[in-house]
Amino acid sequence: MSIVEKAAEKLKALPLESGQPQPLQTETKPVPKAPMVERLQERTRMLDQPAESAPLCVVDLAALKRMSVLPADDDAERRLADELRRVKRPLLDNAFGAGAETFARAKRIVVTSAEAGEGKTFTALNLALSLAHETDFEVLLVDGDIPKSDITRIFGLSGEGGLMDVLADEQRAPAEVIVRTDVPNLLVVPAGKRHPLAAELFRSRRMEYVLDQWGGQHRGRLMVFDSPPLLAASESQVLASHMGQVVVVVAAGRTRRQAVNSALQRLNDLQYVGLILNMSDLSADESYYDNDHESHSRDR
Numbered sequence: 001m002s003i004v005e006k007a008a009e010k011l012k013a014l015p016l017e018s019g020q021p022q023p024l025q026t027e028t029k030p031v032p033k034a035p036m037v038e039r040l041q042e043r044t045r046m047l048d049q050p051a052e053s054a055p056l057c058v059v060d061l062a063a064l065k066r067m068s069v070l071p072a073d074d075d076a077e078r079r080l081a082d083e084l085r086r087v088k089r090p091l092l093d094n095a096f097g098a099g100a101e102t103f104a105r106a107k108r109i110v111v112t113s114a115e116a117g118e119g120k121t122f123t124a125l126n127l128a129l130s131l132a133h134e135t136d137f138e139v140l141l142v143d144g145d146i147p148k149s150d151i152t153r154i155f156g157l158s159g160e161g162g163l164m165d166v167l168a169d170e171q172r173a174p175a176e177v178i179v180r181t182d183v184p185n186l187l188v189v190p191a192g193k194r195h196p197l198a199a200e201l202f203r204s205r206r207m208e209y210v211l212d213q214w215g216g217q218h219r220g221r222l223m224v225f226d227s228p229p230l231l232a233a234s235e236s237q238v239l240a241s242h243m244g245q246v247v248v249v250v251a252a253g254r255t256r257r258q259a260v261n262s263a264l265q266r267l268n269d270l271q272y273v274g275l276i277l278n279m280s281d282l283s284a285d286e287s288y289y290d291n292d293h294e295s296h297s298r299d300r
Contacts, residue, residue, distance in 0.1 A: 057155055057179050057181045058182050070125075080126060081130065084127060084130040087247070087276060088130055090274065094244070095107045096136075096137075096220070099272075103245065104244055105243060106272065107215060107220075107223060109127075109223065109244075109245045109246075110224075110225040110227045110246050110247070111123050111124035111224065111227065112228070112247070113229045113249040115232060116229050118229070118249045118254070118255060118278060118279075119251065119278040120227070121148075121150045121151060121154075121226050123247065123249050123278070124224055127224060128141040128186065129186065132184065132186040137185070138216075138222075139223075139224060140189060140222070140223045141187070141189070141224050141226070142226070143191040143226055144227045144239050145227055146191050146192075146198050147228060147233060148228070151190075151191070152191045155181075160177070160192075162193075163191055163210075164193055164194065165177060165193055167202075167204065168201060170206060174214055198235045199234045199235040202235050202242070203238050211242055225239065225243065230248075230263040231263055245271065245273075246267055246273045246274070247274050247275075248263065249276045250278065251279045252278065252279045253279065253280075
């Protein structure tokens with residue numbers, strides 16, 4: 001049984017416990033009133049960053065391995081790390097390198113699939129961790145799969161404010177729901193409370209505002225979204241429309257070609273689209289990752 005198949009079976013495991021260290025103590029000093037432009041710039045900077053006093057989420061890597069959302073042994077971990085390096089290379093080039101001017105919103109990456117059970121959450125989590133190993137920017141992992149909220153549960157953040165809460169309540173600053181973790185360069189946003197109008201909220205102007213705030217205006221930040229399958233939930237296509245890069249997970253020998261083509265038809269022709277083949281017997285150097293941003297309808 002492959003790593004991804006084990007992950008799919010154990011993803012409903014009990015939530016992890018997260019540590020709750022004491023908030024940092026800061027000294028408040030009077031600050032001279034700045035000119036209006038400077039005050040607006042400072043307000044934007046503060047909204048863009050998680051509160052310094054926010055509790056730190058301690059990521060129990062050993063527990064994640066027991067849940068099979070991380071590789072359980074060193075060999076599997078090395079294989080996955082090598083595969084993810086191949087996956088993230090074009091994503092990073094599009095976000096920061098030579099392709100950065102080609103794709104709009106390239107720092108927003110959504111991981112999805114055609115149907116359920118193909119390993120998208122496993123891929124989103126491990127891709128975010130791999131990207132967080134880079135030293136020049138930080139990664140914001142967002143749970144956009146509202147119906148299942150697996151990322152939220154994996155990090156032990158059930159009941160915490162999240163994506164849906166800042167969309168539904170315009171009085172809440174987007175940075176309020178960003179959770180710092182003890183993994184360097186990794187931040188997490190839980191799904192938040194379910195809402196009957198999730199698709200409408202994803203389509204709203206508020207959504208674009210929140211994404212702009214989360215994107216980081218004064219430092220490099222990549223956003224990685226775990227999304228519902230494209231053929232399973234109405235909000236998945238709307239969420240993908242806000243993204244510059246789309247990673248579609250395909251289960252080898254399981255996902256129907258018709259389903260993959262139907263899912264790809266729902267994406268924007270201007271987006272960068274990459275396909276990840278999961279549950280495959282192919283070696284790491286054989287067609288593990290494919291990308292195409294010009295035509296989504298061709299046979300694969």
